[in-house]
Amino acid sequence: MYTFERYNFRIITLVLGLVAIAFFVNSGFIGGFLFTALGILLSFSYQGIIIDPVNALYRKYDRFMWIKIGGWTPLPEPSYVTVVRINLSSNRNLPTPLVPPDTKSARSYKVNLVVEGDQRYVSVCRGPRKEMTEEALKLGKLLHIRVLDYTTHEKKWIL
Secondary structure, three states: OEEEEEEOOHHHHHHHHHHHHHHHHOOOOHHHHHHHHHHHHHHHHEEEEEEEOOOOOEEEEEEOOOOEEOOOEEOOOOEEEEEEEEEEEOOOOOOHOOOOOOOOEEEEEEEEEEEEOOOOEEEEEHHHHHHHHHHHHHHHHHHEEEEEEEEEOEEOOOO
């Protein structure tokens, strides 16, 4: 069983906090406590994926505290795992903290599980290069398939 989970900051948490403050300032304590509780619940937000190679299923989910939202999907026959580079551009619809202010782009890396059939690939995770390479190798060893490093011009097999 393969599991990857990462904390996911949501802007809605800040919005709920501001609304709660507005309620408290105007003596709306019930509304303030309600929006505070929702803000606290949503501040514990995680996104993840579970891959079950034995039953050939995977599950992408959002987790709020202990509540997981997302169902199981059949996993097509995997071919290989790849690590790819993604260029994030400030010209696209991105939150500003992802792109440094002194540059127009930043790099992120993504692990994809390439599968047979119409789906072509399953997006597994994204993050820093070193961490994504480790996750790709871990997934490749679990599924007994090859790993392709597609982050440079050389595009070499690393497992």
